[in-house]
Each structure stands twice: as C-alpha cells, then as structure tokens.
Amino acid sequence: MSFDAKVNKNMSNDTSKLNKPQASGKINCALPDLETCMQRLAVISKQTSASAIMRWLGLPEATHxxxxxxxxxxxxxxxxxxxxxxxxxxxxxxxAVYLRYPNVSSIVTEQDADYEVPAEFDAMLKALDVVEPIMQQYGVLMTESNRKLMTELFFKRRGEGVVLETALHQVAKALATAQAK
Structure with a gap:
C-alpha cells in the first residue's frame, strides 16, 4: 500500500503498532511506530507525502x-x-487519553505585601463568560454546582472538542445533579 493510501486511512489507536522505547533508554513508555507517526503527522500537517511532512516539521526530506x-x-x-x-x-x-495537567499556577505569590491574583482566576472568569450564556439559553439554574460542572467541562476541552468519554462523564454528572433536585 502506498504512503498516500495509508495516510487516507483513519488514524489508528491500535496499541499493537507502538514501538518499544528507543535505544537511548531515556523513554520507557510505548511510542507510535513509523506508520502511526506519519499518519498523525499527515493529519495535523494536512500534507500527503512523506517529504512534505518532513518539510512541514522543518526536517530534511530524506529523514523519513x-x-x-x-x-x-x-x-x-x-x-x-x-x-x-x-x-x-x-x-x-x-x-483520546485524558491527561492530568498539574495546577502549578494556583500558588499566590507575595511581592511588597501585595498579592498577585493567580492566572487561573482570570481563566475562570473567561470560562464563566462562555458557559453562563449557554446555561441561560437552556434555562439551567445558576447554582454553584451547575456553574462548577459547566466550567469543569470547559477546562477539559482539547483543541476545539472534548474527548467523548469526558463528555459522557459530564453529562452523567449533570443528570445526577438534576435528579437530586
């Protein structure tokens, strides 16, 4: 099968296509094999040939x-x-893996007896600016638990979407909250 035909196939999440750690010994987890790597690079780069993908990465065309x-x-x-x-x-x-991101920006720092507002405070306000109009549109009560649920989902997004499993968990939480009232 040509490279172009492989690129047009759906990206595979098949873990049997993962390489063993590289010989350097620096990484001790499974990494995508060459075919999977090129498929993912083709999707994100919107390139169809191996040489174009390498150029997109800033690598010599012969790298592949x-x-x-x-x-x-x-x-x-x-x-x-x-x-x-x-x-x-x-x-x-x-x-498609939900990864935990460390919350290192929540530490309040002192400078000359003044406190800086953590960066996540601004992020929370921006999230509420997005979710509250949606809640109003659907007649959702503006309770603390509903706001928390909606902002939690807002922060779990990845790019322009949310991992399906995450969305299902959020909907289940929302249904449980609704049933408890």
Missing part, C-alpha cells in the same frame, strides 16, 4: 527514508517540529 531504513524514529526531532508548529504533544503522543 532514514527512519524507515533504521526502523527507528528520532522523536526529539518530531517533538521540536511539533512545538515549532504549535501542536500539542499530548494530542500527538496520547490521542
């Missing part, structure tokens, strides 16, 4: 052939290219 010949991918170069393009690494390496 070298990886294929060695049966090994230089993930450092992939990561550098994805970051340069502004692509989320969790999207590339863990699609």
């Amino acid at each position: 052939s070298n990886w294929k010949r060695r049966n090994s991918i230089n993930y450092d170069r992939v990561i550098e290219g994805l970051l340069r393009q502004g692509v989320s690494l969790d999207w590339f390496f863990a699609p």
Whole structure:
C-alpha cells in the first residue's frame, strides 16, 4: 500500500503498532511506530507525502527514508517540529487519553505585601463568560454546582472538542445533579 493510501486511512489507536522505547533508554513508555507517526503527522500537517511532512516539521526530506531504513524514529526531532508548529504533544503522543495537567499556577505569590491574583482566576472568569450564556439559553439554574460542572467541562476541552468519554462523564454528572433536585 502506498504512503498516500495509508495516510487516507483513519488514524489508528491500535496499541499493537507502538514501538518499544528507543535505544537511548531515556523513554520507557510505548511510542507510535513509523506508520502511526506519519499518519498523525499527515493529519495535523494536512500534507500527503512523506517529504512534505518532513518539510512541514522543518526536517530534511530524506529523514523519513532514514527512519524507515533504521526502523527507528528520532522523536526529539518530531517533538521540536511539533512545538515549532504549535501542536500539542499530548494530542500527538496520547490521542483520546485524558491527561492530568498539574495546577502549578494556583500558588499566590507575595511581592511588597501585595498579592498577585493567580492566572487561573482570570481563566475562570473567561470560562464563566462562555458557559453562563449557554446555561441561560437552556434555562439551567445558576447554582454553584451547575456553574462548577459547566466550567469543569470547559477546562477539559482539547483543541476545539472534548474527548467523548469526558463528555459522557459530564453529562452523567449533570443528570445526577438534576435528579437530586
């Protein structure tokens, strides 16, 4: 099957297509194999040939052939290219996986006896600006628990969507909240 035909197939989440850790020993988790890696890169780059994908990543066009010949991918170069393009690494390496993001910005710092407002406070206000009109549109009561549920879903989005499992959990919580009233 040609590379172009493989690109047009749906991206695979099949874990049997994952490489063992690279020989460097730095990474000890499964990583996508070359075919899966190229399929994901084709989707995000909107390129159809291996050489165009390599150019999009900022790599020499021969890189794909070298990886294929060695049966090994230089993930450092992939990561550098994805970051340069502004692509989320969790999207590339863990699609459809809900990842926990550490909440390190919630620490209040002191400077000259004044307190800085944590960055997440602004993010919460922006989230409420989005979810409250939706709640009003559907006649949802403006209770603390309803606002919390809606903002929780808002923050769980990834790109322009939400992982299906996350959305199902949020709907189940909403139904349980509604039934409790």
